[in-house]
Amino acid sequence: MKIWHELKKQWRYMDGVVIICLIVLSFVPYVVFGINQAKHKEDTSGNIAIVTIKGKEVDRFDLNENTKHFEKTYYPGGDKYNIVEVDGTRIRVKEDNSPDQIAVMTSWISRVGQTSICLPHQLVIEIKAKNPDNDEDEMIMTY
Template sequence: MIWKELKKQWRFMDGVVIICLIILSFAPLVVFSLNQTDEATKEGNIAIISIDGKEVDRFELNEKTKHKEKTYYPGKDKYNIIEMEGTKIRVKEDNSPDQIAVRTGWISKPGQTSICLPHKLVIEIVSNEPVDEEDDMIITY
C-alpha cells in the first residue's frame, strides 16, 4: 500500500536529483585522497618523534630509507621500539598496558600520528616540502 503511494508520487527528475546528490557526496573523498597521494609521492616526508612534548629525533622517510629500529626509554621501566622502513614508520613494541600505538601500525602520510599516551611518545609525519606562509590567511574588509 505504501509502495503504491510512493510510486504515484515518484517523478523521473526525483531519481536524477537523488543520484546526483549521492555522486556529489563522494566528491570530498576523491579530492582529499588525490591531495594526500600527491603529498606522499613528493620528495619524501619527515617523521618527528617527541617524548613529553619535546622533540627527541627526526628521520627522513623516502624510498632510500633502510630498515632501522630504535629503542626509546621515556621513563623508568618504560620503553618503545620504533621501526622504520622506506616511507613508513611504526611503534613495533612497547610495554604500555593498552598497546594503542602498536595497534595503530604503519603510518606514512603527512598529518598521520601514532601516539603512546602512557609514555607521552608521539610520532608525527610532516611533509618535507617547504610551507608557503603567505597563503595561510586572507583577511578582507
C-alpha cells in the same frame, strides 16, 4: 503491493532530483581527497619522521631509500617503554607496554601527514615533508 502503490502516489519529481543530488554530493569528499592526494604525490626522498614525547621533540629521522633498518627504544618515564623501528622510507612503533597497543596496531607509516600515537606514554611519531612546497597547511592550522 499496496505499500508500493501508496509510495508511487506520494512520489514527486523533485523528490527524485533531491535524492540524485544527494547521492552525487556524497561522492564529493572522495573526489576532493583523490585530487589532493594526486597533487601531493609522495616524494619519499624528502620526508622526515619527528618523534615527540610529552610535546617535546626528542628525535628526527630522515626517511629515504638509503636509510638503514634500525630500532631505538624510548623510556618516557617510569617503567614505560616504546621501541621505534625505522626501515627505509617507513617508521612504526614496534613494541610498547601500553594497555591498548594502539600505536603498535597502527603499524608502518610512510606518507606525509600520517601519525602514530601512543597516548598513555604521550609518544607521537609524525611524518613531515623535509622541504614543503608551500605553507598552506601551516596557514590552515593557525586559524
